[in-house]
Amino acid sequence: MFQFILKRILYGFLVLAGVVTVVFLLFNVLPGDPARQLMGQRADEESIRIIQKDLGLDQPLSKQFVMYINDLAPISVHDKDPDHYLYLDAEKYDYSELFSYGASSVVVYKAPYLRRSYQTKRKVSEIIKDYMLETAVLALASIIIAALLGVLFGVISALRKDTWIDRALLFISILGMSVPSFFSAILISYFFGYVITDITGLNMTGTLFEFDNLGDNELLRLDNLILPALTLGVRPISAIMQLTRSSMLDVMSQDYIRTARAKGLKFKTVVIKHALKNALNPVVTAISGMFASLLAGALFVESIFGWKGIGWVLFDALTKFDMPIIMGGVLLTATIFVFINILVDITYGILDPRVRVK
Amino acid sequence: MSNRTLLEIKNLVTEFHTEAGRVKAVNDVSITLNKGETIGIVGESGSGKSVTSLSVMRLIPNPPGKITGGEILFHSKNGVIDLVQSTKKEMRNYRGNEIAMIFQEPMTSLNPVYSCGDQVAEAIMLHQKINKREAKNLTIKLFEQVELPRPGAIYDSYPHQISGGQKQRVMIAMAMSCNPSILIADEPTTALDVTVQKTILELMLKLQQEQDMGIMFITHDLGVIAELADKVVVMYKGKIVEQGNVMDIFTNPQHPYTKGLLACRPPLNRRLQWLPTVSDFMTIDDNGVMHETNKSVAEVTNSLVVTPAETAKKHETLYQQEPILEIKNLKTHFPINSGLFGKAKEFVKAVDGVSFEVYPGETLGLVGESGCGKTTLGRTILKLIEPTKGEIIFEGKDLTDLSSKEMRAYRKEMQIIFQDPYSSLNPRITIGEAIMEPMRVHKVFNNDDERKARVMELLKRVSLLEEHFYRYPHEFSGGQRQRICIARSLALNPKFIICDESVSALDVSVQAQVLNLLNELKEEFKFTYIFISHDLSVVKFMSDRMIVMQEGKVVELGLADEIYANPETAYTKELIDAIPKGEINDIRASIAKKKDNLELA
Numbered sequence: 030m031f032q033f034i035l036k037r038i039l040y041g042f043l044v045l046a047g048v049v050t051v052v053f054l055l056f057n058v059l060p061g062d063p064a065r066q067l068m069g070q071r072a073d074e075e076s077i078r079i080i081q082k083d084l085g086l087d088q089p090l091s092k093q094f095v096m097y098i099n100d101l102a103p104i105s106v107h108d109k110d111p112d113h114y115l116y117l118d119a120e121k122y123d124y125s126e127l128f129s130y131g132a133s134s135v136v137v138y139k140a141p142y143l144r145r146s147y148q149t150k151r152k153v154s155e156i157i158k159d160y161m162l163e164t165a166v167l168a169l170a171s172i173i174i175a176a177l178l179g180v181l182f183g184v185i186s187a188l189r190k191d192t193w194i195d196r197a198l199l200f201i202s203i204l205g206m207s208v209p210s211f212f213s214a215i216l217i218s219y220f221f222g223y224v225i226t227d228i229t230g231l232n233m234t235g236t237l238f239e240f241d242n243l244g245d246n247e248l249l250r251l252d253n254l255i256l257p258a259l260t261l262g263v264r265p266i267s268a269i270m271q272l273t274r275s276s277m278l279d280v281m282s283q284d285y286i287r288t289a290r291a292k293g294l295k296f297k298t299v300v301i302k303h304a305l306k307n308a309l310n311p312v313v314t315a316i317s318g319m320f321a322s323l324l325a326g327a328l329f330v331e332s333i334f335g336w337k338g339i340g341w342v343l344f345d346a347l348t349k350f351d352m353p354i355i356m357g358g359v360l361l362t363a364t365i366f367v368f369i370n371i372l373v374d375i376t377y378g379i380l381d382p383r384v385r386v387k
Numbered sequence: 388m389s390n391r392t393l394l395e396i397k398n399l400v401t402e403f404h405t406e407a408g409r410v411k412a413v414n415d416v417s418i419t420l421n422k423g424e425t426i427g428i429v430g431e432s433g434s435g436k437s438v439t440s441l442s443v444m445r446l447i448p449n450p451p452g453k454i455t456g457g458e459i460l461f462h463s464k465n466g467v468i469d470l471v472q473s474t475k476k477e478m479r480n481y482r483g484n485e486i487a488m489i490f491q492e493p494m495t496s497l498n499p500v501y502s503c504g505d506q507v508a509e510a511i512m513l514h515q516k517i518n519k520r521e522a523k524n525l526t527i528k529l530f531e532q533v534e535l536p537r538p539g540a541i542y543d544s545y546p547h548q549i550s551g552g553q554k555q556r557v558m559i560a561m562a563m564s565c566n567p568s569i570l571i572a573d574e575p576t577t578a579l580d581v582t583v584q585k586t587i588l589e590l591m592l593k594l595q596q597e598q599d600m601g602i603m604f605i606t607h608d609l610g611v612i613a614e615l616a617d618k619v620v621v622m623y624k625g626k627i628v629e630q631g632n633v634m635d636i637f638t639n640p641q642h643p644y645t646k647g648l649l650a651c652r653p654p655l656n657r658r659l660q661w662l663p664t665v666s667d668f669m670t671i672d673d674n675g676v677m678h679e680t681n682k683s684v685a686e687v688t689n690s691l692v693v694t695p696a697e698t699a700k701k702h703e704t705l706y707q708q709e710p711i712l713e714i715k716n717l718k719t720h721f722p723i724n725s726g727l728f729g730k731a732k733e734f735v736k737a738v739d740g741v742s743f744e745v746y747p748g749e750t751l752g753l754v755g756e757s758g759c760g761k762t763t764l765g766r767t768i769l770k771l772i773e774p775t776k777g778e779i780i781f782e783g784k785d786l787t788d789l790s791s792k793e794m795r796a797y798r799k800e801m802q803i804i805f806q807d808p809y810s811s812l813n814p815r816i817t818i819g820e821a822i823m824e825p826m827r828v829h830k831v832f833n834n835d836d837e838r839k840a841r842v843m844e845l846l847k848r849v850s851l852l853e854e855h856f857y858r859y860p861h862e863f864s865g866g867q868r869q870r871i872c873i874a875r876s877l878a879l880n881p882k883f884i885i886c887d888e889s890v891s892a893l894d895v896s897v898q899a900q901v902l903n904l905l906n907e908l909k910e911e912f913k914f915t916y917i918f919i920s921h922d923l924s925v926v927k928f929m930s931d932r933m934i935v936m937q938e939g940k941v942v943e944l945g946l947a948d949e950i951y952a953n954p955e956t957a958y959t960k961e962l963i964d965a966i967p968k969g970e971i972n973d974i975r976a977s978i979a980k981k982k983d984n985l986e987l988a
Binding site for chain 1 (some may be wrong): 403444446475476479481482483484487488490491495496497498499501502509510513514542545547558561982
């Protein structure tokens with residue numbers, strides 16, 4: 030098992046290395062001078078030059094790439110010489126020194142440095158840290174809603190195959206799949222947050238933490254979570270329902286279900302204990318993929334509901350061409366996907382002894 | 388009716404709703420089962436034998452199926468109950484407790500995500516209301532009783548970790564766990580090797596005598612139950628056509644269908660030109676009326692016997708030729724335990740140093756238990772699996788040297804017919820297209836019209852109809868699908884065909900027809916066959932010479948009749964002994980033995 034996980038993590042690193050390279054190359058072929066964007070149109074030549082040096086833009090592409098990798102790596106090589114392109118800048122890195130060698134070279138252990146936003150000059154890693162919680166809470170809430178309801182509806186639909194319940198659930202799920210999230214976000218926000226707001230008591234927009242009217246205390250507003258979580262859940266519920274349905278139909282026709290019934294077990298036990306555990310494998314894969322993309326931030330939904338998460342930040346950065354944030358967002362997404370995939374492989378092993386490694 | 392009566396099925400009718408309307412899968416069936424008695428229910432697929440047993444369990448999938456008439460009277464400890472009228476809750480109480488069932492496919496009948504022990508203990512806890520620890524002890528005791536090796540370890544094993552025979556033993560343990568008074572066994576040994584089948588049958592007999600159970604044993608093969616059953620019920624198209632005690636059925640069958648079933652099993656003691664089939668005893672005209680031919684089993688078989696002298700003469704000319712295929716020291720090893728960087732550490736030696744020749748026009752049989760490497764050998768010869776070492780010389784050319792591109796030219800000459808006709812046809816491609824595809828790939832004929840004409844010919848040749856060209860695989864029965872697969876391999880006019888367990892998934896009656904077809908085609912097109920099967924009786928019937936394989940190695944090679952008559956190794960002897968022969972003397976002996984045991988008790 031340990032070797033299996035180690036293998037998966039190694040593969041994960043390979044994937045990330047690939048992503049980093051592609052992201053780096055893509056953003057370097059895009060037009061636009063980052064220094065100009067950072068300083069605005071009226072900056073003087075001297076400050077432009079300083080910025081370019083700081084970002085390593087005066088270096089050849091290969092050195093820029095080394096810089097970029099070095100910035101991202103948790104263990105990296107630097108130089109204490111301020112003119113060196115791998116200068117160990119306390120402004121950039123939050124590091125602890127491991128050992129030094131040669132004249133001025135050091136190896137340090139540090140948090141990955143994702144550069145600074147062109148807009149706010151804040152470190153991208155700090156921005157992500159600040160906004161990640163909101164996105165994570167939202168993603169978790171919607172995936173839990175989606176998984177519970179999706180599996181429940183899927184099982185009901187499969188057991189009542191070809192009845193009106195099955196057809197109704199299928200119809201609704203197709204509807205849910207086909208409505209784009211920005212549209213359902215507007216609909217849900219308008220209806221629940223405006224039309225019947227007296228009944229629901231919910232707002233059209235809002236975020237997880239809000240200041241009270243005096244602006245003194247930060248309040249946790251879980252009620253603001255309901256509408257965006259529901260909106261984000263619409264598609265996953267539909268997809269999970271359909272997957273569970275077809276998977277259950279398949280499993281219910283298996284010989285071992287007949288064996289379980291021939292034992293005299295209650296139908297409920299047969300369904301929950303014997304069928305569902307087998308039927309969940311494809312569903313787990315689907316849920317993990319959805320969860321990972323939700324964690325990467327839901328651009329439209331967060332923007333429409335004013336939910337201050339990663340999606341909201343990314344939406345903002347995209348409209349303003351704030352490269353470091355966008356690159357950071359892409360890397361974050363890739364990391365989340367890789368990580369969740371490792372988790373899924375381990376979950377598989379728990380659900381299905383056949384994939385367990387001897 | 389005596390006080391030993393256990394189960395009375397009276398005029399049972401079970402119907403299925405299909406697109407073609409309502410079909411009576413079981414039509415007016417009446418069977419009585421006594422304590423300590425085994426009834427064999429025999430018939431081909433679709434005869435309603437499984438539906439009868441599932442009706443007793445009330446496990447007919449509904450919809451589309453439903454019991455619409457008759458009664459199933461179960462004589463339980465608390466009086467006579469009609470199972471047809473029982474509520475779902477009452478039924479749950481009988482299932483697994485009073486009436487237990489073993490299914491055909493041990494591979495798929497156990498839930499893959501729970502350990503074997505848990506699945507048996509579950510039934511025990513359910514019906515005997517005891518705690519988990521006691522249930523575990525009981526389960527391990529049961530595992531000992533069904534002669535599973537290392538019962539403690541098997542308790543914690545998952546189904547995929549144990550063999551097919553062991554799985555079936557777990558199923559039997561599960562069925563026996565609550566001391567049922569009735570055991571229904573639905574083709575419990577069909578998917579197993581003959582040697583395993585023999586031990587499973589012995590085990591069932593032993594358990595029955597210990598517990599005075601009534602067994603309903605469902606099978607398509609009369610031979611299997613010859614030594615086990617007291618009574619035999621023959622079913623055909625949902626109806627009982629004949630029933631009686633086992634001796635009468637075997638010595639004096641009345642119904643032509645029963646005669647057909649008895650005659651179509653490949654005989655071991657002599658060589659036949661072809662196998663008699665049900666159609667030798669009865670024909671059904673266009674109006675569905677049956678006509679008997681009024682021949683006895685002996686008459687039909689005796690007319691087909693080939694004398695040893697004739698066989699010897701044939702072999703003389705056969706083995707004077709140059710071999711068409713020479714296999715020299717062939718090895719196929721599969722890596723199993725790969726390290727961190729994918730480098731193999733251990734190997735399964737599926738084929739381990741095999742050498743033999745095949746002569747033009749010969750049928751070479753390849754027999755052995757599952758896992759002996761016979762299928763791997765067949766596929767390696769066609770280079771569907773890359774050999775690890777050795778030479779495959781086909782018409783003087785070593786195939787192991789060829790690149791996959793060069794190999795393609797030879798693919799035309801060598802074809803394979805697979806075991807499972809259900810999964811070896813693509814469900815979304817019409818039969819005609821499936822047969823035409825290899826011709827297109829190898830550019831046989833100039834255009835599709837000519838190819839289509841050829842497909843029509845082939846369809847007729849394998850006794851299918853031209854109109855089947857446009858149909859899809861799911862519309863055909865197992866036997867018909869295997870005919871389609873045969874037609875597909877004929878499409879390229881090959882010289883050499885490997886039949887890999889090509890009849891193992893078929894009923895004996897259908898098996899006989901397909902075997903006959905293969906032999907006719909061989910005569911007509913001068914094919915050379917390698918015929919692979921786990922069933923020694925089939926291999927013996929088909930082949931001139933045969934190879935017995937064990938653990939990737941050849942243990943015996945020689946003329947089929949000679950190996951059967953004088954097996955040299957213990958392994959071959961074991962294979963021969965395990966074949967259910969269905970001979971009168973054996974039945975007589977087993978009846979006598981049962982009587983002795985009863986008197987002793």
